[in-house]
Amino acid sequence: MANGVYHTRYGIEINLTREDLNNPDYEGLLEEITQPVGQRPRDLLQCLTDYRGGQCQCALADKTPWMFVRRQRRDDTVVWIAAHLPLTHVATPEESDKHKAMKERIARTASRHGLNVQTEARSEDGRVITDVLVTGAAGRIGWEAQYSPITASTVRRRSAKARDRNIAPLWVTADATSALVDRAPWTRVDDVPWQRILSPLALLIRGGVRHLQIWKCTPGSERPCPETGSACRKWHSGWFLPALCIPQERATPLDELIVTSADGEHLPVRTRNRHDPRRTSYLWALASDVQHWRAVTGQTDTPPETALTDDETVTYTEQELDSSCRYGEESPHPGSPRPQRDTTSATGLHTFDHVPDQPLRQPNRPIQLRLTPRERLVIAAQLKCPPWEIGPCMLCAAPIHRYGPRSPMTCPTCRIPHHQ
Incomplete structure (x- = not known):
């Protein structure tokens, strides 16, 4: 992220690390450059590299060099940073049809099972609109049907606003590369036409719902040791997709999760990677599995990262203006296709020496069919x-x-x- 931008209307270079932005004669400059992009021209702020005639990596990638300014927490301080504006994506007719069909299916299923349903539910202050708000015994679940591209920051921001209003966010997508995966409670279904979404046929969940597996790591174990590759003779636990469970669990239909998430039979879980605490994963799991996981590992849900509040003070580090373009530095291959974020690997692996009170060996969800x-x-x-x-x-x-x-x-x- 850059520490400076060029103001196209005033013709000035702005240093975001200085309290006066290196332009003491322009009163109200900070308020002007930090206002929402929708309330000011998109080309107001320009990448310094592009302005100075250098090779702006964003422009080279056939995207715009325009920027926006926001706060970011770095370690224990909050600073101003400049980032390139994402391309504005307008949903295609196909994406819009699928989005509307998914909302209708969620609302129809919840209503059929006696749950309270609101579509396009608006919060009291009007700042949060939820695609489908389902209320059950366990609380309020805010379903968001996402068929068009979305940024990770948008997912985090909207999810945080939902939690602030006691709404548990639940994003559903058909894209394994979507930025929403593991950025908030989520689930993934097959990418099918909108007519199939509206049909009474089952729409199975392919990602985001997992089952707890606990096993003894021995030479005869059906699983390899996740730590050493060979039998360590300790116990391991982890969250696995239904098809990778031993014995195999059945897949969860979307209609079932709509009901069980509101009733509390399925719960959201947030775990951290033991080897890289910065990496987190979200999943939905049976309440019985979650209780067992907490008893065996002694872990509880890690609270979601808190969003910046309006009263947090910004620190000005008084650095020299850096005109280099930072676009794409977070990815070693910025021009490559989006990587698949939804993977089949185990989540939340944990190793322990003692024998659990109730090792899980039988399927939690026997295969059965429930139809009216x-x-x-x-x-x-x-x-x-x-x-x-x-x-x-x-x-x-x-x-x-x-x-x-x-x-x-x-x-x-x-x-x-x-x-x-």
């Missing part, structure tokens, strides 16, 4: 089979034509390997 008579009729019509031949996929519990002649025991999705 109406839902069974609709699905049977779509699958072109009698209603009584509808049954659960033996791996994910999605409704399939299970009991007809030569019918498969698994759904088409489970028969295709997923390398994500």
Whole structure:
């Protein structure tokens, strides 16, 4: 992040590390350059490298050299920094249709199960609008359907505002590379057409929901040692995707999480990487798993990072103006495709010497199918089979034509390997 910018209207260079911004004659300059971008021209502030005729990395990447100023916490101090403006993304018609369909599905499912539902719910002060607000016995869940690109800072800011109003944020996406993954409580589903989102067919969760696994690390263990690669004869625990559990757990349908998150059967968990405390992961897990995890490891949820408050004092470090462009320094390959953030690796691995009171070996969620008579009729019509031949996929519990002649025991999705 740069410590200075160029003001295109006044023709001055601004040093953000000095209290007078190196321009003592311009009264109200700080208030002007820190106002929201929507309330001032986008080209008001320019990258110093680009202004001086240098090679601005942002401009070279076919993006704009325009910048904005915000506060950032560095260690124990708060400073002003300048960063390049992201490109404004306008949702495509396809993204908008999927967004509307997902909101409708969430609201319809919650309402059908007797939960209180509000769409486009606005907070009392009007500063927070939630796509779908679902209220149940465990509190208020703020669902955000995200089908267009979004920045990590936006996810953190909107999630923090929701928490301040006692709303538990829950972001749903179909993009494994989305910046929202592990920046707030989240979940991922398959990227399907909007018509499929609105259908009564199950929409399985592919990421963001995990199960607790505890095992003894021995030469005969079904898992390799996550610490040494060979048997250490200690106990390990970690959060795994359903397909990687031993024995295998069934996948959680989205409709189920809509209900169980509001009822408290599923809880959000935030864990830190033991080898890199700066890296955190969010996941949803069964309340019984969460209680067991806390008892075995002695850990509790790490509170989310607090957003900067308006009354925190900015520190001016009185540095020399740095005109170098900092765009892309956070990534070794700024021009490469976005990396996949949603991975299958275990989260929150923990090693301990003692034997847990209740080692987990049996699946927590046996495979079963719960359909209303109406839902069974609709699905049977779509699958072109009698209603009584509808049954659960033996791996994910999605409704399939299970009991007809030569019918498969698994759904088409489970028969295709997923390398994500």
